[in-house]
Amino acid sequence: MIELIDVTKIFNQGAVNEFRAVRGVSLRLATGRVTCLQGPSGSGKTTLLSIIGCLSRPTSGRILVNGERISGLPERFLAEVRRRTFGFVFQRFNLIKGLTVLENVVLPAYPAGLPYKTLIDAGERLLRQFDLISKKRLRVEFLSGGEAQRVAICRALINDPAILIADEPTANLDSHLSAELMVLIAGLQRAGKTILISSHDPLVVESSVVDRVITMRDGTIVE
Amino acid sequence: MRASSLFFTLILALTGLFLVSLYHGFSGNYQLEGKLAATCTFTRELGITDLALFTEARYTRHPSQADLHAAFQDHPLALEHFPTGSLVPVPNRLRQ
Amino acid sequence: MKRILRTQQYLIDYTLSSLGRRRGKNFGLLLVYTLIVFFLASVMLFAQSLKREAEIILRNAPEIVLQRLIAGRHGLIPGTYLQKLDPLPGVAEKRGRLWGYYYDPAIKANYTLMVPGADPPACGKIRVGATLARVRGLQPGFFLNLRSADGGIFSLQVAEVLAAQSELVSADLILLCEADFRSFFHIPDGMYTDLILRVRNPSEIVNVARKLTVLLPDTRPILRDEILRTYDAIFNWRQGMVLVLMTGSVLAFVIFAWDKASGLSAAERREIGILKAVGWETADILRMKFWEGAIVSLTSFFLGYLLAYVHIFYTSAMLFAPVLKGWAVLYPHFRPIPQVDGFQVATLFFFTVFPYTVATIIPSWRAAITDPDMVMR
Numbered sequence: 001m002i003e004l005i006d007v008t009k010i011f012n013q014g015a016v017n018e019f020r021a022v023r024g025v026s027l028r029l030a031t032g033r034v035t036c037l038q039g040p041s042g043s044g045k046t047t048l049l050s051i052i053g054c055l056s057r058p059t060s061g062r063i064l065v066n067g068e069r070i071s072g073l074p075e076r077f078l079a080e081v082r083r084r085t086f087g088f089v090f091q092r093f094n095l096i097k098g099l100t101v102l103e104n105v106v107l108p109a110y111p112a113g114l115p116y117k118t119l120i121d122a123g124e125r126l127l128r129q130f131d132l133i134s135k136k137r138l139r140v141e142f143l144s145g146g147e148a149q150r151v152a153i154c155r156a157l158i159n160d161p162a163i164l165i166a167d168e169p170t171a172n173l174d175s176h177l178s179a180e181l182m183v184l185i186a187g188l189q190r191a192g193k194t195i196l197i198s199s200h201d202p203l204v205v206e207s208s209v210v211d212r213v214i215t216m217r218d219g220t221i222v223e
Numbered sequence: 224m225r226a227s228s229l230f231f232t233l234i235l236a237l238t239g240l241f242l243v244s245l246y247h248g249f250s251g252n253y254q255l256e257g258k259l260a261a262t263c264t265f266t267r268e269l270g271i272t273d274l275a276l277f278t279e280a281r282y283t284r285h286p287s288q289a290d291l292h293a294a295f296q297d298h299p300l301a302l303e304h305f306p307t308g309s310l311v312p313v314p315n316r317l318r319q
Numbered sequence: 320m321k322r323i324l325r326t327q328q329y330l331i332d333y334t335l336s337s338l339g340r341r342r343g344k345n346f347g348l349l350l351v352y353t354l355i356v357f358f359l360a361s362v363m364l365f366a367q368s369l370k371r372e373a374e375i376i377l378r379n380a381p382e383i384v385l386q387r388l389i390a391g392r393h394g395l396i397p398g399t400y401l402q403k404l405d406p407l408p409g410v411a412e413k414r415g416r417l418w419g420y421y422y423d424p425a426i427k428a429n430y431t432l433m434v435p436g437a438d439p440p441a442c443g444k445i446r447v448g449a450t451l452a453r454v455r456g457l458q459p460g461f462f463l464n465l466r467s468a469d470g471g472i473f474s475l476q477v478a479e480v481l482a483a484q485s486e487l488v489s490a491d492l493i494l495l496c497e498a499d500f501r502s503f504f505h506i507p508d509g510m511y512t513d514l515i516l517r518v519r520n521p522s523e524i525v526n527v528a529r530k531l532t533v534l535l536p537d538t539r540p541i542l543r544d545e546i547l548r549t550y551d552a553i554f555n556w557r558q559g560m561v562l563v564l565m566t567g568s569v570l571a572f573v574i575f576a577w578d579k580a581s582g583l584s585a586a587e588r589r590e591i592g593i594l595k596a597v598g599w600e601t602a603d604i605l606r607m608k609f610w611e612g613a614i615v616s617l618t619s620f621f622l623g624y625l626l627a628y629v630h631i632f633y634t635s636a637m638l639f640a641p642v643l644k645g646w647a648v649l650y651p652h653f654r655p656i657p658q659v660d661g662f663q664v665a666t667l668f669f670f671t672v673f674p675y676t677v678a679t680i681i682p683s684w685r686a687a688i689t690d691p692d693m694v695m696r
Contacts, residue, residue: 047692050692055596055690055691055692056690056691056692057690075600075601075688076600076601076602079595079598079599079600079601079603080598080600082598083597083598083599084598088596088597090596094593094596096590096593097340098336098337098339098340099336099340103336107333107594107597108597108598108599110326110329110330110333110599110603111326111329111598111599111600111603112322112326113321113322113323113324113325113326113329114325115325116225116325155597159598225328225332226331226332226335226336226339227328227329227331227332227335230331230335230614233618234617234618234621237618237621237622237625238621240621240625241621241624241625244624244625244628244659245659245661245664247657248628248657248658248659249658249659249661251656251657251658251659252658252659254656255371255372255375255656255658256375258656259372259375259376259656261482261484261485262376262484262485262487262488263375263376263378263379264379265481265482265485265488265489266376266377266379266380266485266488267379268435268436268437269433269435269436269494270380270381270384270416270436270515271379271380271488271489272377272380272381272384272541272546273377273488273546274373274376274377274487274488274550275431275448275450275486275487275488275489275490275491275492275649275651276487276643276650276651277643277645277647278428278429278490278491278647278648278649278650279429279645279646279647280429281420281429283645284420284429284431284491285431286549286550286553287541287545287546287549287550288384288386288393288513288541290386290388290391290392290393305645305646307643307644307645307646307647308645311553311560
């Protein structure tokens with residue numbers, strides 16, 4: 001369960017171009033549910049996602065995961081939490097070019113120092129699950145959009161995190177692939193994952209897979 | 224094979240060769256006097272004072288025997304024109 | 320502990336594939352780095368080897384060489400001075416030395432003509448150094464024609480070619496008998512090029528030298544110690560040829576490391592951001608960058624050093640030969656005897672591996688500690 005208490009994020013604080021991306025957001029996200037953050041661009045949903053996923057720190061406010069406070073942690077512990085608890089799927093996938101599919105997938109687990117065979121087996125298991133095993137030695141530049149996204153999802157899952165965060169997952173997909181994605185997400189939820197998506201795509205927002213929709217505008221939640 | 228395993232093999236091989244070269248060099252240190260024995264005798268008998276490395280000019284051929292004028296053999300304002308002249312510094316005693 | 324080792328191996332895997340992604344550039348980098356180490360190590364090994372050889376060989380030079388100065392120039396010294404040295408205690412042997420230079424216009428080379436103190440060749444015959452013999456195509460039985468000061472031709476027969484082993488001191492030598500030497504150079508009987516003195520007790524040498532300057536005020540003694548220091552200065556890394564040869568490559572290296580340290584490209588920064596976003600912490604990023612620097616510098620160091628070792632000790636420093644030769648026609652063939660100064664090798668290692676490794680980590684510092692939210696945009 002993720003809890004946000006009065007979280008604010010200000011960029012360039014004190015400067016002329018000060019910008020309040022998130023203003024005093026308080027939120028509770030239930031475990032095992034699929035939640036969707038919707039809102040126009042500039043509403044702060046991307047910033048909020050990055051704060052929840054420990055990619056950036058809030059200017060003020062607290063974040064708790066399963067009752068444990070993570071917002072004030074030093075960098076080392078924050079990175080470990082980020083690795084163990086969250087899996088991130090970026091809008092632009094952010095796969096590392098020049099590396100193969102399998103290398104990209106197992107990358108986040110390197111700092112964990114698992115035995116080699118264990119790591120490779122886990123990676124291949126995920127690739128099989130998402131029907132990518134035949135492409136494991138292919139360099140990621142040569143993947144199609146849908147394949148690249150599935151690789152990004154596998155990468156997000158390699159450390160078996162409890163929470164999966166996806167930022168505008170359907171932005172680069174056609175309707176057919178978008179529908180397929182929602183099916184994948186449903187499957188992950190059934191497997192016990194908590195899923196948080198940001199999107200302004202009606203296909204996602206109005207999908208039956210989504211349990212709760214939170215609307216944001218100008219950095220705050222609109223109800 | 225993993226890239227790191229290949230690299231480890233390479234580095235191990237290079238380190239091995241490096242250690243061999245060190246051993247070779249250090250043991251050579253001890254053989255030096257023996258290998259030069261004949262040359263040493265020759266030097267002693269003839270009263271030789273310099274190596275015959277720089278045979279370009281007189282002051283480079285016997286740098287230890289050079290007098291103040293040797294380097295100016297052609298002209299008092301002669302600029303250094305022998306290439307090895309730049310490699311052979313003025314003997315200490317002439318600088319005192 | 321095992322976990323840490325496994326993580327380091329994964330980081331090395333990543334670094335190697337990262338280096339492999341820009342294969343051309345990184346191969347060029349490795350090549351340049353190796354060349355620089357090769358050059359530095361070659362200079363170091365060569366200078367060290369020659370320095371030691373010079374030291375060992377020239378320890379056999381005469382303890383004192385007495386030169387006569389006429390108007391500040393080296394002039395002939397009368398043999399009667401030898402009698403004047405009789406009262407000097409500590410002088411075990413003394414004799415006059417006859418040696419001089421001859422310029423041969425046929426091959427534009429300088430020869431050193433010398434009369435040996437004992438066992439001279441028969442008059443009319445000469446013993447020649449191996450280099451001279453090689454360049455002039457001389458063998459025992461052949462004749463060498465030299466032009467004396469008055470224009471006359473001296474035809475001397477080669478009795479023996481001196482051992483190639485001693486080429487380092489005898490490359491350009493022509494040994495001949497005293498009578499031939501004097502008539503060739505028009506040096507009157509009783510005059511010598513210089514006098515050499517043997518002093519048994521090393522601690523006495525300075526005293527003897529001091530007394531010499533009093534006894535024979537128009538002479539200058541050259542001590543063996545000064546001879547050794549002259550050669551030490553030539554082969555010392557702080558002076559002489561070593562400094563000349565090393566400065567260029569040290570400069571090249573500084574430019575090299577500077578270029579590396581001048582910052583990351585946008586693509587590299589983005590990649591670090593992605594790695595942080597998927598869960599690598601700052602320390603992992605920095606360790607990875609450390610491996611990047613270490614892999615390149617270690618490989619280059621070993622390759623460069625080994626190539627230098629082969630270059631100096633198995634090809635007789637063939638790349639340096641032209642530098643040492645200059646315009647000389649006669650340059651001795653000699654094989655530097657393998658030997659190594661551990662301290663110098665360690666210094667070379669430290670000064671080549673360390674700066675480059677640091678130069679790879681430092682520019683990544685900023686990117687490594689930044690929060691990765693920029694990859695969201």
